[in-house]
Amino acid sequence: MTEQVSAHKDPVVIAFANEVLDGFSDVCRSLRYATFLTDDGFEVASIAGDEKQNRRVASMASSMQALGDAVAKDLRIGGAEYIIIAAETGYVIQMRVPEHAMVLAAHFDAAETVGKALSVVRLAASNMRTLVRDKAA
Amino acid sequence: MAEHVILFAGPMGAGKTTAIESLSEIETIRTEATNTDRETADKDTTTVALDYGEITVSDEDKVRLYGVPGQRRFNFMWTILKERAVGLILLVNNDAADPIEELDAFLEEFGELHEKGGIVVCVTRSDVAPTPYLDKYAERIREVMPGRMIPVFTADARNADQMRTALMSLIANIEMTAMIAGNQERAA
Amino acid sequence: MGFVTKARHSLGLVGLSPIECAKIATFIESEAEDAGCPWLVLHSDSCDALIVPSDVEFSADPYQVLIRLVRFGNQPIDGELCITTPLSAAELINILKKAQDNLSTRSRSNDVAPMKVKMEDWGAVPANDRHHVPAGFGTPTPHHMTNGSAALKTEAWPVTADGSPHPATQPSAMHAPVQQPHPVAPPQPVTANASHGDAHEFSAAWDQIAVALYSIVQNSAPAVAEIRVENLDMIRIDFRFRAYNSRIPLEQVAANGSRIAIRSTLVEAFRPPIVNLPGESLDKLFWFIGSQAFHGTGAPWLKPEDRYRLRRWPNFTELNHAVADMRAAAAIGNCFLNAAELASAAGISVESATRTLNAYSLMGLLEIQTDKTAAPATFKPPAQKEGGGGLFSKLRTKLGL
Incomplete structure (x- = not known):
């Protein structure tokens, strides 16, 4: 998992992220917002949202991911795979891109089922992993 | 149980996580991520949510030590954590591009904690960068927070004795300020 | 002595x-x-x-x-x-x-x-x-x-019978x-x-x-x-x-x-x-x-009728200090005090307070208040009872300082 250039500064990775997010929104109409971010809270790419909000969500998602990891570590239950925040009018799912220091955070409205949302998030994260891995190869 | 929340703030790379590790009697909880911002601080990882350590003082008292991320993009964590804090240990690395400006920025964000309790400034990495001297920091504090007495020390965050000195000084200052205020009220 | x-x-x-x-x-x-x-x-x-x-x-x-x-x-x-x-x-x-x-x-x-x-x-x-x-x-x-x-x-020079120091040592x-x-x-x-x-x-x-x-x-x-x-x-x-x-x-x-x-x-x-x-x-x-x-006794350049306040704290991390020094610094960092008042506020002896003032003044850390009309500062002594006192005392015990 050694990346020569940080993901949020790598145009190729940013292009991959945009590509994945475009496909993501196509398969899930209840998606309100999504962003790829680095583990340390930099926005790589987003759909919807304004620039300021995207940066802020990236930071917050990074913190939550780290807190989730800290809890999982403390409880000795392995690494945190994903985090779900359920609210009255929607929920947020965030998931690490396997093998990379990146996280996908997505906001869905309440019309979506958690199961489906989780599936599409997992798919998007997996697609991102494949693209970045192929690029590295 | 009375909880005393002490916050550790300061720019990225100032030594907040290490300082809490030096003081905590439990294994510290860390939320670190791979650091992709090498221009700001050349280190492998960076705190992105919080660090946590604690000292159980007695059956009734526990000191909770929270470290906040240094980068401004995590300032939502600053807001969350300073709600409960009664004191701040502000670490500033002397080898920063402009450490006095860093001091300014963090005092602006966390200066209110002086009113809630107290603040101590620890200048780290002065072995690497001897200047600015402590007087500069003290002078700047007097300018931006006139009338407040904020202790300023050089410190090595890895040195438990030094960090204890900072913590004890913070608490001494908080208690003394309260005592003096109490005396003044009685006198009035 | x-x-x-x-x-x-x-x-x-x-x-x-x-x-x-x-x-x-x-x-x-x-x-x-x-x-x-x-x-x-x-x-x-x-x-x-x-x-x-x-x-x-x-x-x-x-x-x-x-x-x-x-x-x-x-x-x-x-x-x-x-x-x-x-x-x-x-x-x-x-x-x-x-x-x-x-x-x-x-x-x-x-x-x-x-x-x-x-x-x-x-x-x-x-x-x-x-x-x-x-x-x-x-x-x-x-x-x-x-x-x-x-x-x-x-x-x-031998002290006098009543222990008073030589006049030259008086501030x-x-x-x-x-x-x-x-x-x-x-x-x-x-x-x-x-x-x-x-x-x-x-x-x-x-x-x-x-x-x-x-x-x-x-x-x-x-x-x-x-x-x-x-x-x-x-x-x-x-x-x-x-x-x-x-x-x-x-x-x-x-x-x-x-x-x-x-x-x-x-x-x-x-x-x-x-x-x-x-x-x-x-x-x-x-x-x-x-x-x-x-x-x-007071350093010769200090005047007993003056009060002093810290301009900045001493850098205790590099000084051979005692825990009581922190209380003393906290006291004189927050208000103008003479030696007796400092002793009262910090819970130390007048002699210790005087030594502290001597050191601080030599280090150039003191501001001077010459207003002799200011009312004397009185302090409620710090709690002395075992296990009592504030967090400072408890933490001091806890850390073995």
């Missing part, structure tokens, strides 16, 4: 050649002490006594004794104390005794402070006997500059040299409690070192200095960098030495440092000396 500091006079050398200065410094270091008239030599024009060439127009202040140096071919001036060239130790000691008598008479008659110093820049300065080579004698290049020197004698007895000086000195770190217990071991010679240091710092001109203690320990100070070097830790420096010498000089700012930088912080040295000197 059975001793107090003996009063001492300062001797200013004005307009003398480097060789004359070096000779006088050497004579005083080697013989004045044995002759019972220890003097602190400075290149200053506001000392208690001044040696000035007879061909130089100079008017001394009323509190000063003027000694004229009559060089070969010049005529002594009637009615003035004079010494002649070539300088001899015997003549110098003799004239200094007369000056001392003169000053003692004045002091008794008008209660004038006995020691007063002020420093001025003399530019190029004479070499000195850093390695016990008589300064100015065959030393071609002044590799080290010395503007002041002193042979400091631990002359213990009111000395003018605060809010002026400037040269010479430097060494001391030992202090702390409100722990280190103060050994304070009685500190010889009175260190008091004069403290005075000299205070004067130099007040001057704020670029200066360097060396302090030599009788066991050959040496402390080298460069005030420009607020740093010092010592061959041994301060705690091991002979605290009760009877022969301690200070030499100092002004230097140009561009000269290389005389210490290996970064060296040790000068505050560490000042803390050590300031809190040990004066045997628990």
